[in-house]
Amino acid sequence: MITKTGTSWANIANLRKCTLAELEQPEHFRVTVGMATCGISAGADLTFEALRQEIERNDLSDISLEITGCIGLCSFEPIVEIYEKGKEKVSYVKVDPVKAITIVRQHLLHGEPVEEFTLRGFLRQQREQKQRDAEAHSYLSHKLEPVTTTELDSRSRELVIEEESPESELAGLPEHFTDLPFYKKQKRQVLRNCGYINPERIDEAIALGAYAALERALTGMSAKAVIECITDSGLRGRGGAGFPTGIKWSFAAREKAEEKYFICNADEGDPGAFMDRSVLEGDPHAVLEAIIIGGYAIGASKGFIYVRAEYPTAVKRLNIAIEQAHELGLLGDHIMASDFSFDIELRLGAGAFVCGEETALIASIEGGRGMPRNKPPFPAAHGLYGQPTIINNVETLANVPGIILNGSQWFRRIGTERSPGTKVFALGGKVEHTGLLEVPMGITLREVIFDIGGGCPDNKKFKAVQTGGPSGGCITEENLDLQVDFDTLKAAGSMMGSGGLIVMDEDNCMVDIARFYTEFTVDESCGQCVPCREGTKRMLEILERITGGHAQMEDLDLLEELGEHLQLSSLCALGQTAANPVLSTLRQFRDEYETHIRDKQCPSHVCKNLLGYIITDKCKGCTKCARICPVHAISGKPREIHEIDLDICTRCGLCIENCAFNAIERR
Amino acid sequence: MCQSKQIEVNDPRFLELDKFLKKLQGEKGIAMMALQKAQQLFGYLPLEVHKHISARTGISVAELYGVSSFYSQFLLEAEGKHRISVCMGTACYVKGAQNVLDKLCELLEIKVGEVSADGLFSITAARCIGCCGLAPVIMIDEEVYANIVDLNELEQILDNYRLKDAAVGAASLASPGGKAEAEDPA
Numbered sequence: 001m002i003t004k005t006g007t008s009w010a011n012i013a014n015l016r017k018c019t020l021a022e023l024e025q026p027e028h029f030r031v032t033v034g035m036a037t038c039g040i041s042a043g044a045d046l047t048f049e050a051l052r053q054e055i056e057r058n059d060l061s062d063i064s065l066e067i068t069g070c071i072g073l074c075s076f077e078p079i080v081e082i083y084e085k086g087k088e089k090v091s092y093v094k095v096d097p098v099k100a101i102t103i104v105r106q107h108l109l110h111g112e113p114v115e116e117f118t119l120r121g122f123l124r125q126q127r128e129q130k131q132r133d134a135e136a137h138s139y140l141s142h143k144l145e146p147v148t149t150t151e152l153d154s155r156s157r158e159l160v161i162e163e164e165s166p167e168s169e170l171a172g173l174p175e176h177f178t179d180l181p182f183y184k185k186q187k188r189q190v191l192r193n194c195g196y197i198n199p200e201r202i203d204e205a206i207a208l209g210a211y212a213a214l215e216r217a218l219t220g221m222s223a224k225a226v227i228e229c230i231t232d233s234g235l236r237g238r239g240g241a242g243f244p245t246g247i248k249w250s251f252a253a254r255e256k257a258e259e260k261y262f263i264c265n266a267d268e269g270d271p272g273a274f275m276d277r278s279v280l281e282g283d284p285h286a287v288l289e290a291i292i293i294g295g296y297a298i299g300a301s302k303g304f305i306y307v308r309a310e311y312p313t314a315v316k317r318l319n320i321a322i323e324q325a326h327e328l329g330l331l332g333d334h335i336m337a338s339d340f341s342f343d344i345e346l347r348l349g350a351g352a353f354v355c356g357e358e359t360a361l362i363a364s365i366e367g368g369r370g371m372p373r374n375k376p377p378f379p380a381a382h383g384l385y386g387q388p389t390i391i392n393n394v395e396t397l398a399n400v401p402g403i404i405l406n407g408s409q410w411f412r413r414i415g416t417e418r419s420p421g422t423k424v425f426a427l428g429g430k431v432e433h434t435g436l437l438e439v440p441m442g443i444t445l446r447e448v449i450f451d452i453g454g455g456c457p458d459n460k461k462f463k464a465v466q467t468g469g470p471s472g473g474c475i476t477e478e479n480l481d482l483q484v485d486f487d488t489l490k491a492a493g494s495m496m497g498s499g500g501l502i503v504m505d506e507d508n509c510m511v512d513i514a515r516f517y518t519e520f521t522v523d524e525s526c527g528q529c530v531p532c533r534e535g536t537k538r539m540l541e542i543l544e545r546i547t548g549g550h551a552q553m554e555d556l557d558l559l560e561e562l563g564e565h566l567q568l569s570s571l572c573a574l575g576q577t578a579a580n581p582v583l584s585t586l587r588q589f590r591d592e593y594e595t596h597i598r599d600k601q602c603p604s605h606v607c608k609n610l611l612g613y614i615i616t617d618k619c620k621g622c623t624k625c626a627r628i629c630p631v632h633a634i635s636g637k638p639r640e641i642h643e644i645d646l647d648i649c650t651r652c653g654l655c656i657e658n659c660a661f662n663a664i665e666r667r
Numbered sequence: 668m669c670q671s672k673q674i675e676v677n678d679p680r681f682l683e684l685d686k687f688l689k690k691l692q693g694e695k696g697i698a699m700m701a702l703q704k705a706q707q708l709f710g711y712l713p714l715e716v717h718k719h720i721s722a723r724t725g726i727s728v729a730e731l732y733g734v735s736s737f738y739s740q741f742l743l744e745a746e747g748k749h750r751i752s753v754c755m756g757t758a759c760y761v762k763g764a765q766n767v768l769d770k771l772c773e774l775l776e777i778k779v780g781e782v783s784a785d786g787l788f789s790i791t792a793a794r795c796i797g798c799c800g801l802a803p804v805i806m807i808d809e810e811v812y813a814n815i816v817d818l819n820e821l822e823q824i825l826d827n828y829r830l831k832d833a834a835v836g837a838a839s840l841a842s843p844g845g846k847a848e849a850e851d852p853a
Contacts, residue, residue: 309703309740348703350738367696368730369737385695526737630758630802650758652799 007329007336009215012206015328019207022064023197029063029108030083031055033095034195036070036281037313038274042077043096050097051080054104063108066204069282071177071195072436076119079195082107091119091176119180120173127173182433185452187414187440189422190398194282199317202324205285211330213401217293218338221404226297227253230400232408234420239265239356239393240468240497241573242419242486245400248390251380252298255388260300263384263391264291265361266307266314269353270469271520273500275424276394278436280307280314283398284321288344290397292331293404295342298390303344306361309351318346353470353524357572358391360526371526372572393498395424415441419485429466429502430456439484446480449503460505464588468497470517470524471577473584474510493584495577509606510589511596515543517581525574532575535566539582546593547607549600556593560586605666608651613644618663625655625664674715680708681719688723698726698734702741711742747782747789749828752806755792758799763816767803768792770818774825787832788825 023030033039033048048067055063071079076093080103083089090113092103099117106114115121174180188194197204205211217226231246252260264287268276280287291303307315322344325331333341347365354360355370362384364370383389399421403411412420419441425448428434432454439448449455449465456462464474473494475482482488486496504513518540527533542559545551563579563586570576586593595603602610615625621639626632633649636642644655644664656664674680687704691697701720706712712735714728721728735741753759753768768779771790775783782789793806801813812824 347699350699350703351740352738364699365696367698367700367734369733371737630799631761650756650761650799652758654799 009219009336012211012215012328012330012336015203016206016209016212019203023204023207025085026064026083027062027085028060031063031065031108032068032081032083032196032198033065034069034071034077034079035067035313036194036278037311038070038074039077039079040313042074044078046097047078047080047095047100050100051104054101055108058104058109060104060108066198067200068196069194069199070191070278070436072191072278073177073180073182073433074435075433076122076177082113089176092117093119093122118175119177120175123173181454182435182437182452185439185443185447186437187422188438189402189414190279190286190395190424191282191436191438193286194278197283199282199284200320202285202321202328205283209405210285210401211289213404214289214292214330215336217296217404218336218340223253223297223299226293226404229404229408230297233403233411234408234418235396235399235403235411236419236486237393238395238399238423238498240471240495242496245392245396248380248392249294249297251378252300252388252390255381257388259302259385259387260298261384261387261389262291262295262298262300262303263361263365263389264303264305264394264397265356265358265391266305266311266394267349267356267361268308268311268394268498269356269524270471270498270500272428272502273426273469273498275426275436275499277311277314279394279398279424280311281317284314284317285325286398286401287394288318288321288325288331290392290400291344292335292342293400294390294392294397296340298388300390301342303342304347304365304384305344306347306349306355306365309348315346315348322346352526353520354526354572354574357574360572361391362389369526371528372574374571395499416483416485418487423484423496423499425499425501427453427501427503430460430505430508431503432457441485442483444481444483445475448484448501449480453503456503456505460507463504463506463508464510464585466494466502466504466513466581467500468495468577468580469500469502470520471495471573471580472497473580474504474513474588476588493587495580507604507606509547509602509604510585510592511543511546511602512604512606514582514585515540515547518543518578521574521578525578529569529571529575531566531569532571532578535562535570535575536578538562539566539579543582546596547602548609549596549607551597553594553597555597556586556590601667611651612646612667613649613651613655614665614667615642615644616663616665617641618661620661620663622660625659628654628658630654674709674713676715684708684716684719685723688720691724697724698731699738701726702731702735706741711745713743713745744780745782745786745789748787748832749789749807751788751790752793753790754802754804754806756799756802759803762802764803766818767805767815767821770821771805774822785829787828 031051033044033051035044035048051065055065078095080092080095081089095117103114103117106112177183193205193208197208227246227249230249231244235245236242237245266276266280295303305318307318322331329336331343335342349355349364352370354372355364357372358379359375360370360372362379365384379389379391381388415421422438422440424436424438426436431449437452445465462477464476466472466474467489475492475494479492482492489496518536522536522540525532525536539559539562542555545555559582563583566579567576592603595601596607596610600610605611619641621636621641623638626634626636626642630652631648631650633645634642634655684705688701691700701724702712705716705720709716717728717731721731735743751771753764753771755764772778775788777783777790779790779792803815805812805815815821
């Protein structure tokens with residue numbers, strides 16, 4: 001598709017015009033398959049292959065079949081969308097290879113969408129299933145004796161036959177993803193192209209405006225004007241700390257040096273966060289363009305993207321993008337016949353969380369152990385190989401082209417005064433709709449979790465939401481109406497972080513959560529400074545004592561003291577923030593900690609060592625649990641109440657799952 | 668550093684590595700890239716490989732080892748083609764997981780963490796893999812084998828993998844044209 005046509009902006013404009021026409025008004029069908037890492041693990045690669053073969057078999061070579069990035073709704077993957085000239089887009093969800101073949105034969109060959117595989121069809125089936133379950137439940141609850149599952153199945157099947165599904169009911173159901181409540185409050189600015197363009201085709205990115213900002217910067221703006229524009233926009237670092245991007249750039253710009261470097265930090269290491277991966281996999285050219293603009297602004301001639309080796313798809317697409325940008329003259333010597341030369345190199349991480357810290361990242365690019373150093377001097381003055389270096393996060397950079405193209409005031413039109421723009425979040429944990437979302441700054445967490453995320457599943461009670469991963473803290477019900485921006489979250493004792501949001505419900509033990517994050521930082525501490533290396537380890541020991549039932553009340557004070565020392569005396573941000581999950585849960589859930597210690601009980605029934613299993617008088621003595629117990633901890637005579645020997649019991653929970661009378665309880 | 672399987676000095680993979688190192692000549696900060704390439708070629712990073720890179724690049728073995736031991740992705744010891752994880756969670760343990768582990772070590776003539784002489788298997792003792800009801804359990808790669816009460820089953824399970832690998836090897840030997848065909852989709 002790409003032809004080497006020389007290196008002028010006129011050629012780019014031409015390419016833009018042609019491809020845009022192709023995208024908006026496809027001659028025939030345009031079929032896209034969501035093929036980010038999440039889609040692929042849901043089986044999108046098999047779906048794509050099935051579509052490709054079936055299209056070939058039916059000689060439909062004029063249909064364009066394209067991969068695309070993440071659409072954001074993990075639970076509907078694999079997603080296939082079909083665009084047709086003059087018609088509404090059709091979205092198919094959970095498309096396996098068999099469905100894919102049907103779609104080709106029915107939709108592509110005969111122009112009839114397969115209603116039952118579409119988003120709307122899926123939602124209708126889901127709603128019917130829910131109604132059926134509710135009716136079955138109310139019907140069965142009249143009967144007191146327990147029912148076997150086969151009996152339940154046959155009864156609900158009867159109900160299905162009785163039920164009708166009038167076509168008129170379809171009207172209320174959303175047809176497009178954008179009609180779903182999940183999308184209603186979103187504002188997709190960074191993710192604008194993800195899930196639409198083929199990230200492996202530069203012409204499609206260009207059609208939607210990629211490199212137009214670079215053209216404006218190189219042809220009509222001085223480096224100073226670029227920095228001023230970014231500063232005026234109020235863009236702040238999306239990696240978590242929220243430092244103003246334009247001001248950072250100006251620090252490096254005013255340094256006089258032989259060489260300067262511009263680095264994109266794509267070492268996204270928080271467990272449960274995948275915002276940057278989705279941007280890189282869905283719209284790599286937005287990031288490349290921003291790095292080139294940034295390089296121009298600070299006077300660098302070399303850029304690096306430091307990306308996790310755990311992101312092979314992102315690496316592959318970045319390599320393709322860099323190569324294509326070279327071919328069109330958007331990278332390399334004298335970019336588009338200007339005086340500005342710039343190149344970008346990819347560097348892979350090798351599995352070290354601390355390398356997300358900027359000085360550690362620099363050490364890693366230099367080829368050594370990724371260990372941080374003291375700041376100041378800051379990298380903007382003394383960075384890679386001792387030269388002035390700017391390091392920006394992927395999402396921060398993805399905002400840059402839009403600001404240059406539309407102006408700083410355009411960026412300020414959404415968000416808050418001090419935190420303008422949007423933020424991408426990876427929503428996970430105990431929430432109905434997990435996925436990737438982008439919201440305007442200033443939205444409340446309640447809106448994100450309940451209106452967009454749909455709240456906790458199974459009517460469980462919301463307990464807390466963890467922001468900022470292992471460096472952040474948790475926010476409870478009472479603070480849910482705080483608005484999401486850098487300063488408010490910090491004041492509430494958590495932090496914005498890079499965008500992982502983990503929702504927890506009443507079944508989550510906060511002591512266990514704190515233990516989990518501390519275990520993570522113990523593993524990932526680089527071991528260079530004593531407070532972090534030893535402090536995190538000792539904190540973990542105390543937490544294990546608490547969850548194991550051997551702790552004293554004084555341990556809580558010790559935890560607090562240790563945590564405060566870590567914050568004050570660690571060398572880098574990893575150590576300085578390592579205690580946050582502990583301190584924040586300790587502040588807000590001290591009673592839970594105390595119950596663990598004083599009563600040797602875990603109120604959420606999570607900490608295994610504190611769990612007691614009890615067989616209540618609902619037991620009919622069927623002996624099933626005694627037979628099923630892998631360690632023979634249960635004994636009793638037939639038709640008599642059984643007993644569990646807690647000294648032998650491993651708390652595997654198998655007996656609870658298998659008891660037909662719900663007679664076994666965790667206490 | 669473990670040297671469970673000696674790599675020959677004239678192993679052709681060293682030539683490939685040299686080619687890569689030559690391309691990096693003059694560039695800064697190449698230690699990580701060199702190690703990443705070497706691991707891609709050899710599957711792990713034994714001392715000989717460290718020494719080889721050191722001789723070609725002038726970076727000391729100590730410095731290279733500092734890097735390779737820092738990042739979790741670098742393997743200093745070889746893994747077998749198939750990784751056997753024996754669950755040593757409490758439920759499995761009380762149902763005889765230790766015997767299973769001992770028997771596997773005896774059959775393969777290795778200890779935990781080592782690789783069998785044919786390079787096919789390595790053994791690790793895993794924490795609970797959450798199949799307490801099926802105890803004792805072992806996992807080979809992604810496959811779970813449950814209720815291993817009869818220890819003689821183990822020999823059979825291992826044989827299945829040996830046969831499968833031998834069959835794959837024989838197939839690629841039997842049809843030398845097979846490779847050329849694969850490269851040419853027409």
